[in-house]
Amino acid sequence: MTRRALVTGAAGLIGSHIVDLLVHEGWQVRGLDNFEPQTHRRGRPPWINEKVEFIEGDLRDRGTITAALDNVDVVFHQAAYGGYMPEITKFVHVNSFGTAQMLEVIREKKLPIQKIVVASSQAVYSEGAGNCPKHGLVFPSVRPIDQLRKGDWQVHCPVCGAISKSAPTPETAPVGGETVYGLTKVDQERLVLLWGKQVGVPTVALRYSCTYGPRQSIFNPYTGVIAIFCTRLLNNLPPVLYEDGEQTRDFSFVEDIARANQLAAETYKLDGLAVNIGSGHGVPIREIAEQLSDILKINIAPEINGEFRPGEMRHLTSDTRLARSAGYEPTVDLSDGIARYIDWIRAQSDIRDYFSEASEILKNKGIVHRVAR
Ligand SMILES: NC(=O)c1ccc[n+]([C@@H]2O[C@H](COP(=O)([O-])OP(=O)(O)OC[C@H]3O[C@@H](n4cnc5c(N)ncnc54)[C@H](O)[C@@H]3O)[C@@H](O)[C@H]2O)c1
Numbered sequence: 001m002t003r004r005a006l007v008t009g010a011a012g013l014i015g016s017h018i019v020d021l022l023v024h025e026g027w028q029v030r031g032l033d034n035f036e037p038q039t040h041r042r043g044r045p046p047w048i049n050e051k052v053e054f055i056e057g058d059l060r061d062r063g064t065i066t067a068a069l070d071n072v073d074v075v076f077h078q079a080a081y082g083g084y085m086p087e088i089t090k091f092v093h094v095n096s097f098g099t100a101q102m103l104e105v106i107r108e109k110k111l112p113i114q115k116i117v118v119a120s121s122q123a124v125y126s127e128g129a130g131n132c133p134k135h136g137l138v139f140p141s142v143r144p145i146d147q148l149r150k151g152d153w154q155v156h157c158p159v160c161g162a163i164s165k166s167a168p169t170p171e172t173a174p175v176g177g178e179t180v181y182g183l184t185k186v187d188q189e190r191l192v193l194l195w196g197k198q199v200g201v202p203t204v205a206l207r208y209s210c211t212y213g214p215r216q217s218i219f220n221p222y223t224g225v226i227a228i229f230c231t232r233l234l235n236n237l238p239p240v241l242y243e244d245g246e247q248t249r250d251f252s253f254v255e256d257i258a259r260a261n262q263l264a265a266e267t268y269k270l271d272g273l274a275v276n277i278g279s280g281h282g283v284p285i286r287e288i289a290e291q292l293s294d295i296l297k298i299n300i301a302p303e304i305n306g307e308f309r310p311g312e313m314r315h316l317t318s319d320t321r322l323a324r325s326a327g328y329e330p331t332v333d334l335s336d337g338i339a340r341y342i343d344w345i346r347a348q349s350d351i352r353d354y355f356s357e358a359s360e361i362l363k364n365k366g367i368v369h370r371v372a373r
């Protein structure tokens, strides 16, 4: 029997790849997206799959989401406002309220939805897990701003204060969210998982690691380090590294994230759970900048100005054992994925630098700080 899906955020990086995968797999797909201007400065992007019933509209509009949910088996809820922007109310409105209202509509209308897969994030953690030489696996808190002001970027063991090394973070690590975005991702996953248990609908929250790949917005200077560094380099400007550039992240190619969504929809093994989806490897941000400038053959050294973002994790590598136990296996490694992203971005026209302006806004609003001299 043909399965019917609603993908929210269907024009975005991850949503559009989920759409393509599901169409390829024979699903009947409806997409909802409002072309959020920060992501889609030139309006409707050219990659929307022609086989999709596409609704241009806002998730927050009750009538729109009600119509979008009609005759659907599985919801892949990807729409969200993301990044380090200062609009607290917009994060809460799109991510928290938008999700809550969608669940309310499903219950109110008694819609026969069989599963909801919600996009969560590694941003729900406070700091990545650490390994203390004395205490083994520890879960440090976010680094205090006073520590960062002194230019001490290290993560310290919460028990003895020794420098702890990065360790893969399991799903059992404390969840908090140290940015407004992170907080609303916690809201989204908790709302969906809790609601699922209450009403008896299987739900899964996928905590994606940093996701990149073709279609990642070239306009959004607030999220997506690979896209931001590329657009800087293509404008002959240095990528700006926060802290000392040695912080690490776990990167996932977007097609792997799409496959994780299909898996979560089709297996019962992850039902009711929050699940890390990542590569399991941490890569220093400085290396990303270097790799990009090598492949692009634009030899501009990254800039380090002692800037930092309070609340940002130092290291985050996903412990992916749970996802792997259900059959998840990433297939695209970082160098191949970056090469594919660069092929794509080279084919885009009019790549501008939006970072310089955004950077001034973030400094003025106290989101980006600088070490005290
Ligand atoms: N890209 C990452 O590194 C990453 C990491 C962890 C989690 N996530 C999560 O994955 C999901 C997809 O992210 P992405 O990277 O594809 O981002 P994206 O910005 O490319 O896509 C999000 C899409 O949602 C749409 N959207 C935003 N607000 C909407 C609204 N009110 N109504 C309808 N549509 C709306 C946008 O227009 C956009 O097309 C998000 O929930 C995000 O929080 C992304």
Ligand SMILES: [Zn+2]
Pocket: 132, 133, 134, 135, 136, 157, 158, 159, 160, 161, 162
């Ligand atoms: Zn210790």
